[in-house]
Amino acid sequence: MSLFRIKNLDDMVAQSRAAGGLKKVLGPLDLVLMGIGAIVGTGIFVLTGTGALTAGPALTLSFVIAAMACGFAALCYAEFASTIPVAGSIYTYSYATMGELVAWMIGWDLLLEYGLATSAVSVGWSGYFQSLIGGLGIKLPVALTAAPGSIPGVDTLFNLPAMVIMLILTAMLSFGVRESARINSVMVVIKIAVVLLFIVVGARYVEPANWQPFMPFGMKGTMSAAALVFFAFIGFDAVTSAAEEVKRPERDLPIGIIGSLVVCTILYVIVSAIMTGIVPYQQFAGVDHPVSLALQFAKQNWVAGFVDLGAILGMTTVILVMSYGQTRVIYAMSRDGLLPKRLSAIHPKFGTPFFATWMVGIVFGLIAAVVPLGVLAELINIGTLAAFCLVSVAVIVLRKTRPDLHRAFRCPGVPVVPGLAIIFCVALMTFLSNTTWIAFGIWLLIGLVVYFTYSRRHSLLNTPK
DSSP states (O other), X not given: OGGGOOOOHHHHHHHHHSTTSOOOOBOHHHHHHHHHHHHSSHIIIIIHHHHHHHHGGGHHHHHHHHHHHHHHHHHHHHHHHHHSOOTTTHHHHHHHHTOHHHHHHHHHHHHHHHHHHHHHHHHHHHXXXXXXXXXXXOOOOGGGSSOTTSSTTOOOOOOHHHHHHHHHHHHHHHTOHHHHHHHHHHHHHHHHHHHHHHHHHHGGGOOGGGGOSSOTTHHHHHHHHHHHHGGGGTTGGGGGGGGGGBSSHHHHHHHHHHHHHHHHHHHHHHHHHHHHHHSOGGGGTTOSOHHHHHHHHTTOHHHHHHXXXXXXXXXXXXXXXXXXXXXXXXXXXXXXXXXXXXXXXXXXXXXXXXXXXXXXXXXXXXXXXXXXXXXXXXXXXXXXXXXHHHHHHHHHHXXXXXXXXXXXXXXXXXXXXXXXXXXXXXXXXXXXXXXXXXXXXXXXXXXXXXXXXXXXXXXXXXXXX
């Protein structure tokens, strides 16, 4: 039964408030912008084209379906984040409800999700950045433009821009979360302005005939696209990782989680509708800049240039927030003894987990530099969907085991809403490839080995008080 030992909620909150912990510097606007920063990026600037090929004009419906899965899960996240304002996101919530082994496995899952997300997005960032400087007549040596095997017939060795952007953002995060949040806020405002510019300009060139037939590949195509563009919503859960650094978590965390998701869903639906209204969906084949293509199709090249800039900023904020989320999960797991204690050491001047931040930046920067994008993206969605299922289960469990617990925000309609979150997430998981399931299973098996050889023995719950 020690595998399912549960960490005391009161002890968790007291630990988070102990002297020498993380600084409480974030407010509700910081959290909303952090959520938008994590969400609006690769999904809207890259995946919309691939999604259009899978669903046609029904891509707008695919975004709504994916948003519903996220929305139900977001309500569950909001209850936990406001009730247990402790770093670690779903890892922490699982530890308080379903026990140590489940918590470890979902924490292990999050390490993969956040880490590969930062690597994958940094590779996308590299492509847009090279396109931008190429327009200025600047070209990098071919060997330093991509990971080995990324471009058929071309000898590439190392993706230098992907590594460099990871190191720059790692430095920002290591020197302070307030400073990182301010820079993130500026970039988010700029990229939202760029998206709004696309909407205003592009709406004039929509041809309703391009929306017919609306669902050319039926409901299967729409659901397959929803499973794909689900990646576009990954990130709002990273807001919960900031719990210990929020001034008023009981009020501000639900605002940040739900507010960022609502804003991004509205933007995604409008942008995908305009995009497929300008360009017949068949013409998005092989295109990695679909939003820019729509504007070029409308002969608005000057706006397309701004969109490329917005894409670069968008991906920058995604990398920043996802890296932040991963370091806080590592911090929480290390503080509980499941990972080496060095990873939860707080820098005396900057008030950040300095060593863990740099370790994450260097490791996943190197992965981005030497592993092709297609391989990186393989596991991200399934890991996130699994996490969303667990947080939904955890809400139901905690309502039964601790009905007396004060909840600043209560998920409505329990157990129906968490149940719907589980149903939607499992349904999307069934549309992922067999290769993804096999690779995910291998990662979890590695996690079990690490738990039984190290983490179980070093857990604080295994140490007599």
